[in-house]
Amino acid sequence: MSLLLELPAELLLRITEYSAFGSYKSLSLANSRLHKFLEPVLFTCLKVTNRKEDEDILKTVIENYGRHVVKLDFDLHLLPDLDDGGSLNENESTQDDEVKVSQPNCLTHLAKEVLSGQLCHNVSDIKFTVIAADNFDGTDWDEGGTIYMHAEPETADDVFEEEQNASWRGTMNEAYQVLATREGTKTLKLCEVVPRGCSTFYTQAWRDFLHNIKDFNIELWGSDNGAGWHSNTQPGYDDFILKMNQFFFGHLNSVERVTFIADDQNPIGMEPNFHHSPTPIRNDALPKLKHLAMENFFVDPALANLIKSHSQQLQSLTLKNCYGSPDISTAHPYTWAEFFRTIRDTKPILHTLIITNDRAPLTREEEFWRGNAEDKTAKFQPRNQEDFRTLGIRERLSDDPKLRVWPYVYLDDKYGMVFHDEDENVRAFEAGTDQREFEALMEVAEENWKTRERV
Numbered sequence: 001m002s003l004l005l006e007l008p009a010e011l012l013l014r015i016t017e018y019s020a021f022g023s024y025k026s027l028s029l030a031n032s033r034l035h036k037f038l039e040p041v042l043f044t045c046l047k048v049t050n051r052k053e054d055e056d057i058l059k060t061v062i063e064n065y066g067r068h069v070v071k072l073d074f075d076l077h078l079l080p081d082l083d084d085g086g087s088l089n090e091n092e093s094t095q096d097d098e099v100k101v102s103q104p105n106c107l108t109h110l111a112k113e114v115l116s117g118q119l120c121h122n123v124s125d126i127k128f129t130v131i132a133a134d135n136f137d138g139t140d141w142d143e144g145g146t147i148y149m150h151a152e153p154e155t156a157d158d159v160f161e162e163e164q165n166a167s168w169r170g171t172m173n174e175a176y177q178v179l180a181t182r183e184g185t186k187t188l189k190l191c192e193v194v195p196r197g198c199s200t201f202y203t204q205a206w207r208d209f210l211h212n213i214k215d216f217n218i219e220l221w222g223s224d225n226g227a228g229w230h231s232n233t234q235p236g237y238d239d240f241i242l243k244m245n246q247f248f249f250g251h252l253n254s255v256e257r258v259t260f261i262a263d264d265q266n267p268i269g270m271e272p273n274f275h276h277s278p279t280p281i282r283n284d285a286l287p288k289l290k291h292l293a294m295e296n297f298f299v300d301p302a303l304a305n306l307i308k309s310h311s312q313q314l315q316s317l318t319l320k321n322c323y324g325s326p327d328i329s330t331a332h333p334y335t336w337a338e339f340f341r342t343i344r345d346t347k348p349i350l351h352t353l354i355i356t357n358d359r360a361p362l363t364r365e366e367e368f369w370r371g372n373a374e375d376k377t378a379k380f381q382p383r384n385q386e387d388f389r390t391l392g393i394r395e396r397l398s399d400d401p402k403l404r405v406w407p408y409v410y411l412d413d414k415y416g417m418v419f420h421d422e423d424e425n426v427r428a429f430e431a432g433t434d435q436r437e438f439e440a441l442m443e444v445a446e447e448n449w450k451t452r453e454r455v
Helices: 009-017 021-028 032-042 052-068 095-102 109-116 146-150 156-165 167-179 204-211 235-242 301-309 336-344 364-372 388-399 422-431 433-454
Strands: 045-049 071-078 125-132 187-193 215-220 257-261 291-295 316-320 352-356 409-411 418-420
Touching: 032 052, 045 052, 045 109, 052 109, 071 109, 071 167, 109 167, 125 167, 146 235, 156 167, 167 204, 301 336, 336 433, 352 433, 364 422, 388 422, 422 433
Parallel strands: 045 071, 071 125, 125 187, 187 215, 215 257, 257 291, 291 316, 316 352
Antiparallel strands: 409 418
């Protein structure tokens, strides 16, 4: 330990850069001198909540180490409104129920000061997560909770009225309103975004706040009602997604990096087909976009046109768990091949293309096996001998790591559930058009990378 303390400060800091957080956290406990030295590394990120019981400890941490904080991880906890002190059955109430009743929806004074930048004013990187009690499940929530929380579309007047009537809606709006007053934010990650409007989203202050963001990440909340019906069956869900350009993307005039993650059971795209919400980013939005990542989307004409409109500035494209669906519309079938070809025809400057999928089953048995498997990367083991056609595809995939099955899915007409189209997966693989167009686009990206390296 004495030898470690004798190291130059610069070298000790370099050591922490290559160490796990737990390692230098333990090191900081060795003595007070090391703890003092490692403070700027240990306290770069602070987790803050709106819960009253967290306020005292947070106040102490901020007083001692707030000057070091450059990243803020804010959790907004929301509770359903309980009538007359609670609609819980007195005979069945639990300690957790009592906590819910005793904690009204609100922002603590400390949470407001941190979120607005009055405290921890060096923060430029913010993660803002909405955490609803029981994930909006339960009859105490609006309209019975779950997907019915966003059953109907809302106008701006409807939103304002709901914020006056439901304390969780008012608190959610207040949190965004306070956040919008913060200056200097460059990285913003909004997690579990509730598909309901906020009055703040209609304000100039919110638009000005988004204008300066350089790196924007948004993850949309979605669910089912416990009996199979998904969020995408509700008009209010579709309405919110349609307004996301108005609420978010249309004001990100400085952003260079965007990550958009839809709910994995409610993929976005291929609108106006039944239960399909539109890809909401307008082609004229994001004028400085360089890096785009999308997750749980359909590759559709709208997404292709977005990329096409930014082809001379977009440097990297990452797609995770995205799908084609050629049989979804007889008027305009759309394949992976058409998507890739549309991008390639623009002669893009794209130099990085990453596309990954957790599932692309060849049989219905494989689809359900992968859906329930703990290890999503484990090799599928069929219970019975597969047909020669399927076995032949698996052999080709094993022999050539560059080959892949390009996934096609459809949404159930009644429930909005995601089902893989195994027959189309097989047919498309055998046709090979998707693979050829992907490789052609990859060649363009690789050549662009080489050109970039030579400059």
